[in-house]
Amino acid sequence: MQLSNSSQYAIRILAYMADNKDSKLLNATELAKTLYIPYKFLTKIMTELVKSGLVVSIRGRDGGYKFEKKTSEIMVSDILAIFNDSIKNEQCVLGIGFCNGLCKCALHDQWVEPKHLLQKMFQESSLEDIAGKGCKI
Amino acid sequence: MQLSNSSQYAIRILAYMADNKDSKLLNATELAKTLYIPYKFLTKIMTELVKSGLVVSIRGRDGGYKFEKKTSEIMVSDILAIFNDSIKNEQCVLGIGFCNGLCKCALHDQWVEPKHLLQKMFQESSLEDIAGKGCKI
DNA sequence: TATAAATACTACTTAAAGGTAGAATTAATT
DNA sequence: AATTAATTCTACCTTTAAGTAGTATTTATA
Ligand code: SF4
Ligand code: SF4
Numbered sequence: 495m496q497l498s499n500s501s502q503y504a505i506r507i508l509a510y511m512a513d514n515k516d517s518k519l520l521n522a523t524e525l526a527k528t529l530y531i532p533y534k535f536l537t538k539i540m541t542e543l544v545k546s547g548l549v550v551s552i553r554g555r556d557g558g559y560k561f562e563k564k565t566s567e568i569m570v571s572d573i574l575a576i577f578n579d580s581i582k583n584e585q586c587v588l589g590i591g592f593c594n595g596l597c598k599c600a601l602h603d604q605w606v607e608p609k610h611l612l613q614k615m616f617q618e619s620s621l622e623d624i625a626g627k628g629c630k631i
Numbered sequence: 632m633q634l635s636n637s638s639q640y641a642i643r644i645l646a647y648m649a650d651n652k653d654s655k656l657l658n659a660t661e662l663a664k665t666l667y668i669p670y671k672f673l674t675k676i677m678t679e680l681v682k683s684g685l686v687v688s689i690r691g692r693d694g695g696y697k698f699e700k701k702t703s704e705i706m707v708s709d710i711l712a713i714f715n716d717s718i719k720n721e722q723c724v725l726g727i728g729f730c731n732g733l734c735k736c737a738l739h740d741q742w743v744e745p746k747h748l749l750q751k752m753f754q755e756s757s758l759e760d761i762a763g764k765g766c767k768i
Numbered sequence: 769t770a771t772a773a774a775t776a777c778t779a780c781t782t783a784a785a786g787g788t789a790g791a792a793t794t795a796a797t798t
Numbered sequence: 799a800a801t802t803a804a805t806t807c808t809a810c811c812t813t814t815a816a817g818t819a820g821t822a823t824t825t826a827t828a
Contacts, residue, residue, distance in 0.1 A: 495718055495749070497632055499816065502726035509737035521774065534818055541776060554825025557774040570738070581632060589639035600646035600761035601707070601752070608748040612632070615741045624737035636786065658804065671788050678806060691795030694804045 501579040503531050504539055505570060508548070512565040512625035519558030546576045565621035574616055581612045638716040640668050641676055642707060645685070649702040649762035656695030683713045702758040711753055718749045 497505075506529055511520055522540060526533040540559060544551045550562045561568070574580045586593075587605040634642075643666055648657055659677060663670040677696060681688045687699045698705070711717045721728075724742040 495632065495634055495716060496722070497724065497726070499726065502724075505737065506725055506727075523774085532817060535816070537775070538817085544775090551775060552825085553775045553823075555771095555773045556826060557824080559775090579632060585633070587634065587639075588643055589634070589636065590643075600642065601756065604752045604756055604761075608745055608752055611745040611748055615738070615745055619738065619741055624741075660804085669787065672786070674805070675787085681805090688805060689795090690793075690805045692801095692803045693796060694794080696805090 497574070498577055498579050500539055500542075500577045501574050503529075503536065504543060504573050504577065507531070507536065507539065508543070508568070508573060508621055509624050511549070511559065511561065512621040515561060515565060519552060519556070519560050521558035525559075542576055543573075548572065548576075565625060566623075568621045569617055570619045570621075570624070571613075571616040581609060581616060583613075585609060634711070635714055635716050637676055637679075637714045638711050640666075640673065641680060641710050641714065644668070644673070644676065645680070645705070645710060645758055646761050648686070648696065648698065649758040652698060652702060656689060656693070656697055658695035662696075679713055680710075685709065685713075702762060703760075705758045706754055707756045707758075707761070708750075708753040718746060718753060720750075722746060 496502075507525055510525065510529060514520060522533060522537045525531070525540075526536045529536075540549070540551070543549045544559070547562055548568055549559045551557065551559050571580060584591075586599075587601050587609075588599045590599055593599055593602065633639075644662055647662065647666060651657060659670060659674045662668070662677075663673045666673075677686070677688070680686045681696070684699055685705060686696045688694065688696050708717060723736075724738050724746075725736045727736055
């Protein structure tokens with residue numbers, strides 16, 4: 495019952511970048527050191543973030559990463575979507591997955607509310623919202 | 632962001648057993664067929680449920696499984712605990728895991744409420760509560 | 769033009785979850 | 799006592815997530 499490492503790392507990376515978006519570019523070496531994320535794994539994640547259009551990369555010496563969009567326009571749910579970690583309406587708590595209104599599982603009714611709150615948390619939190627709140631890692 | 636297969640299966644198995652606790656014993660073959668759970672995986676799970684004291688097994692011909700406790704006294708959270716899938720108070724949404732009140736992560740504040748609802752759902756749902764609600768698988 | 773420092777690509781390895789196979793054990797029935 | 803049908807044990811296989819290695823590519827600067 496938790497997000498994948500990739501999603502967790504990506505949120506932390508982007509939250510940190512949002513926190514430091516005054517500095518022109520942030521590079522992978524610095525991000526990995528600051529955030530205690532394995533360098534090679536971080537670059538893999540960054541490449542996915544670039545491909546998905548959330549950030550742009552500048553290659554070559556003095557290169558790095560910066561945002562493509564405004565941080566107020568990037569929601570945490572957008573990040574989760576990249577790593578197939580979104581909470582969808584049809585997300586199933588007991589793994590059956592094809593139930594309808596007539597035939598629902600033992601926990602269906604209890605699941606509705608927390609599922610909705612999770613969705614809300616991810617869909618309504620922008621990077622601007624969560625940047626600068628608390629610690630940096 | 633979902634329970635492990637083992638937890639999901641275990642909840643479905645026990646909810647079904649609670650639903651059919653009038654029948655003396657339920658055996659693995661029948662449970663596997665009815666619930667569409669791989670037989671060998673199901674027996675592995677059942678053995679863990681026996682060891683943890685939630686159900687008792689009768690071995691040999693005409694054997695099977697039945698509850699050790701009342702279904703009103705078995706909470707879904709008890710099942711999750713067996714498979715290390717509980718939602719703990721200190722459960723971390725961004726995977727850092729050692730933050731305190733002073734230094735908290737970007738999503739800490741937003742996480743409190745849904746986490747609490749998840750805990751509530753699992754801690755306050757007994758097998759009696761969820762049995763007989765909806766479909767059988 | 770050579771060098772250095774950065775991202776991107778391809779491929780591999782490791783660890784954990786999910787699942788399977790087969791034999792051993794148990795106990796009721798014939 | 800033999801058979802049958804059940805659980806349990808040990809060991810293995812498969813798939814996916816997580817992480818690593820090495821090379822290629824790009825670009826600023828001396
Ligand atoms: S009713 Fe339960 S098992 Fe069925 S799709 Fe909904 S959450 Fe999943
Ligand atoms: S503050 Fe955030 S990152 Fe830190 S332990 Fe709590 S949930 Fe995890």
